Amino acid sequence: MGLQVLIVDDSSLTRRVIEKTLRMTKIQIDGIRHAANGREALVELRSSPCDLVFSDINMPEMNGIEFLDAKNADPKLSGIPVVVISTDSSEGRAEQLKARHVTAFVGKPFTPEMVEKVMSNALEARV
């Protein structure tokens, strides 16, 4: 059975780019849903199952850090792995994300191969 993936980013262009990247990999994906901020992402995660989340950090309404805190505080959602893809890739930010149990952190600009690699690693770690 293929994966259910949620892409969280306020840029519709970036969501399309990440979706195209995921469809280029050999990993079987059954469904890709989009959310434009953390609040929308929480609604999506509570409405139907999800195997992996790709999330940005800087977003309006609810940013990626607030989203991670809310997700981790919810026992039904806390186990879902999150890969953060953001332009903000400083060491300080990486520490902040590590403390929130993020599976991987990819800085922009990224290559599709980088995304494929973190995705494979995230899925291996899950098994």
Next chain:
Amino acid sequence: MIGTETSTRANRTVGISEMIVERDTDNVIVTYSLGSCLGVAVFDPVARVGGMIHCMLPLSKIDPAKAQAMPAMFVDTGIPTLLQACFDLGADSKRLRLSVAGAGSPLDDNHVFNIGDRNLAVLRKILWKNSLLIAAEDTGGSEPRTLYLEMKTGEVYLKARGDRRAL
């Protein structure tokens, strides 16, 4: 840097601004001395179609006449030509394994145009548009590389400063 090592058994050489594509052979294809030039090896294990190209420069607009005569000289004309030749022989884009080498900054280069980086950027642009991923990459740096493709197995490896490594 032109190698004549007997251990590699290379019997088909891709020269600068050239490409080779073939099906169902036991040849070992090689291209030598990739500095800022870009070397790409492709192989479809089911159709047993494979090929290699050695591109010098990123964009053909600097000399369209030359690009017409020698499309493999430029990345923007060479890569589509290489891929099309593979598809014409029965390769499938979903099975095609792409290996990339070179695109470095040789120390004797003057670095003005960052040719190696630009060669790689044009390759990435074409692959992204065609939804193709790079399976293996050994690029950048200053060491010249020699790239091999064994048509019998699809194995790709390179030699740099005498060391052989799988790609």
Next chain:
Amino acid sequence: MSLEILESISSVSMSVLEKYAFVFADAAEVAEAVEPANVLLANVAFGGAATGELQVAMPMELAAEIASNVLGSDPSEVTPLLLKDAVGELANVLCGNMLKALTAPDKIFDLQPPAVSAASQADWKALISSSQTVALDCDGQFVLLQFTCK
């Protein structure tokens, strides 16, 4: 802002344009940047360890090429909304990479969502008359960048 910082802004921008948008840029003199007919202006403000903003101005034609390259699609598939989004996202990536290059690695910044609008003649003039502006030449099309950080 020192010459060194301006050069760093220029080289980070060239690298991001090449890796993110597959567009080749060369450093140019600001005075050479003739005003194109239609210009898009993106603005990314940031707070956190320091406050400031990045302004990026570019011709509509270049913005369309960037959008098509980033999406990996035909130019005909680029809607006006995606074009605006592409310029905003490019400014966001540029700003994040400039902060990474110019500040200490432990510093954390919060980037605001980009604001993108059509630039007026006055906007372009203000950019080219400032000594803090960096110009890049993308195959005859100019990009102007101004980064401020307090």
